[in-house]
Amino acid sequence: MKLPDTIAMLRTLVGEPSTSSITASRDQSNLAVINHLANWLEGLKFAVTVLPLPNKGGKANLIATLGNGEGGLVLSGHTDTVPCDENHWDTDPYTLTEIDSVVHGLGSCDMKGFFPIALEAASLFHSKKLNKPLTILATSDEESSMAGVRQLLRDGRPKADFAIIGEPTGLQPIIAHKGVLALSIVVEGSGGHASNPSLGCNALDAMHAVIADLLIYRQELASTYTNPTFEINIPTLNLGCLHAGDSPNRICETAELQIDLRLMPGMEIEELTTTIQHRLVETIASYGTRLSITRLNEVPAYQTSDDGDLARTLASLSGRPPGTVAFGTEAPFLQSLGMETVVFGPGSIDQAHQPNEYLDLNQLSPARETLENVIRHYCT
Numbered sequence: 001m002k003l004p005d006t007i008a009m010l011r012t013l014v015g016e017p018s019t020s021s022i023t024a025s026r027d028q029s030n031l032a033v034i035n036h037l038a039n040w041l042e043g044l045k046f047a048v049t050v051l052p053l054p055n056k057g058g059k060a061n062l063i064a065t066l067g068n069g070e071g072g073l074v075l076s077g078h079t080d081t082v083p084c085d086e087n088h089w090d091t092d093p094y095t096l097t098e099i100d101s102v103v104h105g106l107g108s109c110d111m112k113g114f115f116p117i118a119l120e121a122a123s124l125f126h127s128k129k130l131n132k133p134l135t136i137l138a139t140s141d142e143e144s145s146m147a148g149v150r151q152l153l154r155d156g157r158p159k160a161d162f163a164i165i166g167e168p169t170g171l172q173p174i175i176a177h178k179g180v181l182a183l184s185i186v187v188e189g190s191g192g193h194a195s196n197p198s199l200g201c202n203a204l205d206a207m208h209a210v211i212a213d214l215l216i217y218r219q220e221l222a223s224t225y226t227n228p229t230f231e232i233n234i235p236t237l238n239l240g241c242l243h244a245g246d247s248p249n250r251i252c253e254t255a256e257l258q259i260d261l262r263l264m265p266g267m268e269i270e271e272l273t274t275t276i277q278h279r280l281v282e283t284i285a286s287y288g289t290r291l292s293i294t295r296l297n298e299v300p301a302y303q304t305s306d307d308g309d310l311a312r313t314l315a316s317l318s319g320r321p322p323g324t325v326a327f328g329t330e331a332p333f334l335q336s337l338g339m340e341t342v343v344f345g346p347g348s349i350d351q352a353h354q355p356n357e358y359l360d361l362n363q364l365s366p367a368r369e370t371l372e373n374v375i376r377h378y379c380t
């Protein structure tokens, strides 16, 4: 089977809605996208495995491998997009539309556009013998829960020496990003008439102390983890929302604070959560309230050496030095599977996650050439 051209493949992928969302009513299947990729890759003689997510109907990862043996290279992308509001688009988000040498469409840049380019690069090798296997990886739910890549980590696959994640980096190799940790901090006291404080135990009083301590902790984190390679060069701790009480004349029974931390490489989610838990319990010990912490969302921070083989190869092929970005990716998970992982792909994150998302067509050829050279370097 002959592979359709790049734009035709992208048109097909953009035409299949595959939103992922933690809100069930907005969450969609990614199987249509996975099936197109499976068909094209089978046409290129890849051994294709579609891995449905257990406990999550209508979702699957795909692993497709050309060649045999250990090691090799993985080219990875996610098949889902963020939800979109069609009313804010000038074109139909599901119809790839070319205007002035860019193509508009939901997922065109983040990141359905990577797959046609990767497949086109791979097609140049399908008849040749590879020394090391080439794997195309397509994941589900990156934009919401990262359920797809988390499942791959549990399964311990795929295995390779190197992985490129084709998120939009404007063709600059990216070797680090911050992590995300969103926490719900709940303080529970007991209610009573506002006229007599001894009748209850005020959760908002304790929450006041919690917030004061978090602001001190924020300063401590900033001075410990300053990292000049990031645009925002400190870890951040944002007080996002607070819900508490129901009436001015009642002692506040429950207060919930939600915070968002952006972690520098080197900050571990498990350790941070425990530290916050311990210091807040201590801070409000005299209030007679109970404190509990739940993790709402978490993505590990990621960093790989700028002196790594793949980082150096991509820097030399692209002519761009390795850098850092502010957005999270699946890189820390692929890294945990034992691969040197670098984020490198066409398109700009500035156009992602917003109306009229587009991919600059001028990036297609350089992206394909770089991938072709990387495949040649690591697999032949």
Ligand SMILES: [Zn+2]
Pocket (backbone or CB within 6 Å): 078, 110, 111, 142, 167, 168
């Ligand atoms: Zn993305």
